[in-house]
Amino acid sequence: MKTFLLIGSVVLGGLVGLLALALGLTLLAGLIAFVVMGVRSPSKLTMLLRMAWANLLASRINLVIGGLIAGGTVVFVVLGSLVSSLNDSMARSVVGSVAGNIQIYSAKSKDDVALYGNMGGEPDLTAMTTFPAIKEALEKHPNVKTVVPMGVSGAVITPGNVVDRALERLRALYRAKQGDVVPALKDVPADELAQRIDAQKSHVRQIIKVLNADAQKAAAILADKALEPEVAQALARVSSDEFWTGFDADPFDALEFLENNIAPQVTDAQMLFLRYLGTDLDRFQDSFDRMEIIDGARVPNGQRGFLIAKFLYEEQMKLKNARRLDKINTARTLNERKIATDEELQRFVKENRSQTRDIVLQLDAIKTKTAVELLQAELGVAETDLSALLTRFFDMTDETFDRRYAFFYEKLAPLVELYRVRVGDTLTIKAFSRGGAIQSVNVKVYGTFAFKGLEKSPLAGATSLMDLMSFRDLYGYLTADKLEELKEIKQATGAKEISRDNAEAELFGGDSQATIVAEATPGIIDADKELTGAARKLRNEDLIRRVYTSEEINSGVVLNAAVVLKDPSKTARTLEELRELSDREGLGLKAVSWQQAAGLLGQIITGFSIILLLSVLVIFFVAGIVINNAMMMATMQRTAMIGTLRAIGAQRALVLGMVLLEAVTLGFVFGLGGIALGALVVQLFHAIGIPAWNDYAYFFFSGPKLRPDLSPTNLGVAIGIIFGVTYVATLVPAFIATRVSPLRAMQADT
């Protein structure tokens, strides 16, 4: 992809260059022939101009050609300004979100940095081990504002399914009842605990009921879809009243049975890929003005924490029914689409009607009752089955949508969990090193964020933010905490001096390149679950609350870093200077512009520009051919006149000059007209703004509206191309005009 684009742009650049050269040469040759041979005096030139000017409006063909030139110019100016505005706004978004103006990474890296990922996954970057020194060296450059350390990695998370969560809560409640310390339930009195246990139990029974119904339905439709005997047995057992009356006798045993036999039957636990950027969050949040906290709050200074990308949060973590309602709502209000006529919206409605289980499973007995009552009142029916009620409720039309949409968020949403991960939850992210050791980090989700202008970008919106400490832990590098841990290991084992490399090997079981798996445990942190041996002392809660100093954050490895400049207009020069600086001081860095660093996103921008450039070339190519034809016709129509001029003593060169001058005048007048009109259109677009009609447009526009700006270079290029195209298109007709015989004058009939 990258090489293809590179070759493409080189070839294109070469072609354009050749074309420009050919153009320049013919222009020069034409001018010489024109001035030296044909037109040797200013008065002759004036006369020819007069003829050209008079011809301009006299001939209908000229008006057609002029119209074409003007039209082509308008298209060129408008498209050109659109492309450059798109580029500019994308640049602003990319630079202001993650990339900074320049990205640096280790020169030893196998791949190039790709901030938004690459086709083949994450690039393989070699870590920079002396970041504080690098940062210090770079920040001495007068144009460098700050250097923000980074690293990108990813994990697959499987947020526990409804059963898992319900069982986990139940387990926590029983443990609290039994006297264990459960932080989330610390201040809950005993009688309330008992109540909650009952409610939670009835929720689990509710879930089992739904599962039973599902199983019967499946069996009724397809014989071979019937449950395996063991599962059927297990289901029968947990559906029985005996199981529940005997529950409290050994709650943990019962829970384990449910966990092992029932939870796997609920398949809503979708695997979710979580890509995150580990960074110095303080500096990041201060340096990138495009970043906006949407839900929750920013991570407190110096602390560990996680911010989920809002796009991902909405697209992947939100309750599907709610997500679909949002989509319908946006389509209706922003894009004026109608359920009645829009197939996609009809599909959403259909899916919402059939997929009510996600909601039903979430509700315990009390909430189910509330929901049934609410829906009965809203729909004015006596139906008592929640699933049936929801199906009816989600059967929305253009007439009922707005009311039900409001109802959903006001009344139903408070009863369910809208997101699989909530702000305030703690994500447990586990890393399995190649050696098999598990590395696990707990990070608190402080909120969600988006980058202004990239809100709808699936690429930019796929990357969440994580503090650098947790990132290093997971990636498999030494951090301050790990050093402490190492000391303990040493004391405990009385081991020899552990070198840094060995330490890593001990910690991660060898190769530090880690495959990472994460799991979310909403709300409740089981402090003892993952920690073993010498690490036990370092409780996750401690880590979560610990405040790190700037030195601690910086000292340690980073994969790449964004260099934010004071004056972005000098990016190219600063880039050169930073490269020199790295060579001089032996920093071993590679420095690339944000475009390059943006990887896939950068390629999309370039690809988009190339497509537009190509279409402009095609437009002018076609226009050139049409102009050529029209000029040919115009010449044929005027052979009598040309013959007359030749008879009374005009040389061939003068005829050549006359036709070319006429074309150039045509190009000038209508080209300028087109430029004026194009500029007007662009200004108009700027004033009203072009609304993004869908998510792709939003992405390319870097926001809800695109306000294109006129650029002088654009206008200059437009003028140049118009002259060139008109001129080249006229060369052949002009040559043919010089071949008209003076005898044609004698045959004239006008």
Add this chain to the structure above:
Amino acid sequence: MANSIVSIREVVKEYHLGQTVVPALRGVNLEVERGEFLSIAGPSGSGKTTLLNLIGCVDTATRGIVEVAGKDTAKLSERALTSLRLDTIGFIFQSFNLVSVLTVFQNVEFPLLLQNRLGANERKARVMQLLEQVGLATHAKHRPNELSGGQRQRVAVARALVTEPLIVLADEPTANLDSKTGQAIIDLMRSLNQQKGTTFIFSTHDFKVMEHANAVVRLADGKVLARETPQEAVQHVLGRREAAAEASVGAP
């Protein structure tokens, strides 16, 4: 001979239409003296236009010698022929051939601009003087399509004479005009011929026009039948017509 401004000797002109050869002139000899007001007469297809084209250096002979203003046209390049046309020959066309997008003044000025010898003021004076002589000074700023046929041909006369050429060629200059206007154009040409001594060679098949010439060259089938006085020529044409009339009466 030495005084001849146009000298045509044993000229043959053949047109090639695919395989067939159309002989338009078949061994023509003609000498034209300075200051003559010469008419070339003959029925349609007799070769009048062809002969004028050769004299006007817009075409070249198949065989024989065409000398214009002492120059053998066969030996001149395309560029040199064009220069010769510009400097020594003025053209008046049957269809006037004015440049429609230019004004009367600009049309007349055009050859002067091509010559590029006079300054703007002299040019203007010359153009206005000629427009005066053809009686169109008041129409200088008009466009050709605002003028009558006679007026247009007078503009063409002014254009042909503005460079003070040695020879003015006119191929059937009155053919597109009514007879009264045609007479007026011939009168104008004649008076300019007498004033300036410019040689005029014009073709016509109208004997009323022929009458104004000081000599008539009668062509038929690409050959010169005679060089005679207008009276003789008219007589001849009329005589032939009478003979034709008698023949038709005598027929049953």
